Amino acid sequence: xPENRRKxxxxxxxxxxxxxxxxxxxxxxxxxFTFALxxxxxxxHPSIWTLYxxxxxxxxxxxxxxxxxxxxxxxxxxxALLTKKLIPIWGExxxxxxxxFVSMIAYFLYGIVTESWMIYAVVLGSxxxxxxxxxxxxxxxxxxxxxxxxxxxxxxxxxxxLTCIIAPLLYSKSFDYAVSNTALKNxxxxxxxxxxxxxxxxWVLLLKKGxxxx
Numbered sequence: 001x002p003e004n005r006r007k008x009x010x011x012x013x014x015x016x017x018x019x020x021x022x023x024x025x026x027x028x029x030x031x032x033f034t035f036a037l038x039x040x041x042x043x044x045h046p047s048i049w050t051l052y053x054x055x056x057x058x059x060x061x062x063x064x065x066x067x068x069x070x071x072x073x074x075x076x077x078x079x080a081l082l083t084k085k086l087i088p089i090w091g092e093x094x095x096x097x098x099x100x101f102v103s104m105i106a107y108f109l110y111g112i113v114t115e116s117w118m119i120y121a122v123v124l125g126s127x128x129x130x131x132x133x134x135x136x137x138x139x140x141x142x143x144x145x146x147x148x149x150x151x152x153x154x155x156x157x158x159x160x161x162l163t164c165i166i167a168p169l170l171y172s173k174s175f176d177y178a179v180s181n182t183a184l185k186n187x188x189x190x191x192x193x194x195x196x197x198x199x200x201x202x203w204v205l206l207l208k209k210g211x212x213x214x
Contacts, residue, residue, distance in 0.1 A: 043167030099132030111189025
């Protein structure tokens with residue numbers, strides 16, 4: 001609303017200063033860490049999807065592209081349709097729990113699939129994971145004054161950008177470690193197991209915050 005808008009000051013357009021200011025809200029700290037973990041886990045796909053599917057299933061560039069197209073369609077439809085229908089019915093807490101649980105199971109399944117078609121089944125079955133991020137963002141908006149909502153979203157963008165730097169290093173190195181060690185040949189899904197663990201950690205943080213598992 002017009003009354004909640006602040007005058008634009010270039011000195012305050014530094015994303016790091018905005019993030020630093022937002023971190024002064026103690027009620028937001030666990031949410032920020034949780035948000036970072038959720039996005040860090042989500043970066044496993046863009047980091048190693050091509051490497052993983054080519055190595056495990058001998059996929060061609062066409063097959064990789066087709067699978068990513070399918071991912072885009074499924075998650076796009078989930079965010080457009082399921083989010084606005086299920087969150088009002090379940091409430092943010094339950095929807096967030098469902099989203100995190102489905103994400104954790106899905107990442108684990110990505111790591112153990114043995115056939116190409118299973119990848120598509122997991123993608124389709126994990127569509128409810130799209131509920132987690134919107135619920136987290138909505139919860140955080142309630143902790144910030146009305147005239148700082150834009151600053152909050154900018155801070156969250158900074159966090160997600162940082163995960164885009166960390167994730168390729170984490171997941172590509174763990175994948176390389178798994179395929180380079182004979183003893184770990186059965187653990188080439190290691191990056192996805194790590195992503196599942198990260199989601200589990202985000203859940204623990206939210207439980208410390210007082211989130212009820214419902």
